[in-house]
Amino acid sequence: EPEVTQTPSHQVTQMGQEVILRCVPISNHLYFYWYRQILGQKVEFLVSFYNNEISEKSEIFDDQFSVERPDGSNFTLKIRSTKLEDSAMYFCASSENRPNFGPGTRLTVT
Amino acid sequence: DQQVKQNSPSLSVQEGRISILNCDYTNSMFDYFLWYKKYPAEGPTFLISISSIKDKNEDGRFTVFLNKSAKHLSLHIVPSQPGDSAVYFCAASVGDNQGGKLIFGQGTELSVKP
Numbered sequence: 614e615p616e617v618t619q620t621p622s623h624q625v626t627q628m629g630q631e632v633i634l635r636c637v638p639i640s641n642h643l644y645f646y647w648y649r650q651i652l653g654q655k656v657e658f659l660v661s662f663y664n665n666e667i668s669e670k671s672e673i674f675d676d677q678f679s680v681e682r683p684d685g686s687n688f689t690l691k692i693r694s695t696k697l698e699d700s701a702m703y704f705c706a707s708s709e710n711r712p713n714f715g716p717g718t719r720l721t722v723t
Numbered sequence: 724d725q726q727v728k729q730n731s732p733s734l735s736v737q738e739g740r741i742s743i744l745n746c747d748y749t750n751s752m753f754d755y756f757l758w759y760k761k762y763p764a765e766g767p768t769f770l771i772s773i774s775s776i777k778d779k780n781e782d783g784r785f786t787v788f789l790n791k792s793a794k795h796l797s798l799h800i801v802p803s804q805p806g807d808s809a810v811y812f813c814a815a816s817v818g819d820n821q822g823g824k825l826i827f828g829q830g831t832e833l834s835v836k837p
């Protein structure tokens with residue numbers, strides 16, 4: 614069964630640095646998402662992406678965040694200047710009729 | 724933001740018995756509900772969903788019940804197996820989730836004891 618894949622599995626970065634989290638969605642899916650889960654908290658929606666543009670974003674998804682589909686297969690989340698509170702698991706998902714989640718990237722900001 | 728609530732952080736059940744996980748929501752605009760299962764260090768895995776036009780959906784050992792008037796849904800697992808031990812998340816959306824966001828509950832950790 615096709616799966617969403619994410620790289621890296623764990624990223625450690627210093628505060629203020631830029632990070633790019635990568636995802637390969639399921640190939641025939643048209644909707645793409647990023648969610649995050651801060652340790653001990655709920656899974657939270659960040660952004661959805663369709664037809665090469667953002668279709669919806671949450672209050673969390675401020676100017677420090679951006680998403681891109683640079684080619685036909687990858688879907689990336691960039692955080693321009695990381696803060697300590699950005700430390701979380703970041704899940705990519707893609708959807709045909711309901712979101713399929715990837716295994717996540719654990720981002721640790723020190 | 725407490726639009727979707729799972730009030731039981733944990734549940735322990737004997738193997739072979741029924742597990743019932745509960746979820747409440749406040750937003751009457753929600754019309755599509757999903758249950759995901761999550762193991763440590765993995766992403767959420769879809770289990771079962773239900774549209775608001777139904778009150779029950781069944782898939783093998785898993786059944787989801789929706790009570791719209793009470794804004795309550797539940798997931799029944801019968802019979803429970805040790806491999807079912809995981810965190811279960813209830814999620815809701817407006818529309819059939821073609822591009823819409825999911826609002827998650829806090830999760831309930833199910834432990835099925837042999």
